Amino acid sequence: MARALYLLFGAIAYLIFFATFLYLIAFVGDLPFAPRTVDRGPMAGATEAALIDLGLIALFGLQHSVMARQGFKRAWTRIVPAPIERSTYVLLASLALILMFALWRPIPGEIWRVENAALAALLWALFAAGWGIVLISTFLINHFELFGLHQVWGHARGHAPGVPRFRTPFFYRLVRHPIYAGFALAFWATPAMSAGHLLLAAGMTIYILIAIRYEERDLVGMFGTDYEEYRGRVGMLTPRLGRRA
Numbered sequence: 001m002a003r004a005l006y007l008l009f010g011a012i013a014y015l016i017f018f019a020t021f022l023y024l025i026a027f028v029g030d031l032p033f034a035p036r037t038v039d040r041g042p043m044a045g046a047t048e049a050a051l052i053d054l055g056l057i058a059l060f061g062l063q064h065s066v067m068a069r070q071g072f073k074r075a076w077t078r079i080v081p082a083p084i085e086r087s088t089y090v091l092l093a094s095l096a097l098i099l100m101f102a103l104w105r106p107i108p109g110e111i112w113r114v115e116n117a118a119l120a121a122l123l124w125a126l127f128a129a130g131w132g133i134v135l136i137s138t139f140l141i142n143h144f145e146l147f148g149l150h151q152v153w154g155h156a157r158g159h160a161p162g163v164p165r166f167r168t169p170f171f172y173r174l175v176r177h178p179i180y181a182g183f184a185l186a187f188w189a190t191p192a193m194s195a196g197h198l199l200l201a202a203g204m205t206i207y208i209l210i211a212i213r214y215e216e217r218d219l220v221g222m223f224g225t226d227y228e229e230y231r232g233r234v235g236m237l238t239p240r241l242g243r244r245a
Contacts, residue, residue: 003156006083010152013091017147020094025131027101028187028200038197039106049105050199056103057203060096065211067092070218083155087148107196120191130186133171137178140169166223168230174239176216176230180208181237212236 026034034040044052066072067089080088114120144150154161171178187201219227234240 002081006081007152007156009084010087010148013087013094014147014149017090017094020097023101024097025186028197029127029190030192030197036101036104038104038200039194041104041106044105046107046195049107049196052103052105053107053196053199054203056100057200057207060093060100061207061211063096064093065207065214069214070221082161083151084148086145086151090148105196107194107199109195111193111195111198113193114191123189123191126189127186130182130184130189133182133185134179137171137182140171141167164222166226166230168234172234174234176234176236177212180212184208184237
């Protein structure tokens with residue numbers, strides 16, 4: 001019975017994540033069909049809006065980064081069953097984003113606006129490419145394990161968790177963190193940058209740079225010299241020119 005419940009929980013958590021991910025694209029891109037976006041929603045004074053928005057970014061960053069650390073996981077799985085640990089993390093990360101969508105306060109003020117149609121189209125193409133890189137990169141390293149379905153499915157079938165293997169497929173031969181690189185590209189590639197969008201892009205970029213530091217410490221602990229050598233060869237978010245990966 002527990003296995004079936006874990007599987008159901010994992011499936012629900014995944015569906016919530018995927019819907020949240022799709023809405024995040026619309027939120028960042030200020031797409032017209034989304035009821036609330038980075039540039040549309042309840043207004044507040046500039047200072048109040050900035051404080052609220054920074055708090056929402058910090059909340060997401062803390063949840064997303066702290067709960068991913070190995071030390072936290074060891075303590076957390078004393079409370080949450082190991083098969084649904086990842087699904088719980090994914091669900092809470094999705095809820096942090098949903099809270100951001102609901103409480104975000106747009107900040108007016110135009111930082112830049114690209115009037116040239118060809119250049120604007122190029123920026124939209126880069127925006128789409130960023131999200132594509134994010135999604136493809138998750139499948140390169142096992143999308144369903146990253147978002148918890150692999151764990152609950154394996155538990156339902158009575159399979160023991162596998163031992164992590166160090167691999168560098170496709171994008172990972174060019175940069176160490178293509179998922180983060182894709183997010184950064186998607187956050188910054190826009191033909192119309194408002195003050196609120198700039199705050200989101202800058203805040204998320206700072207979070208990414210902080211998160212990578214802690215994530216790589218865990219990866220070195222997990223894979224040892226293999227990861228250290230990889231880090232020496234391959235760029236963090238952009239390819240290293242002149243070196244073979």
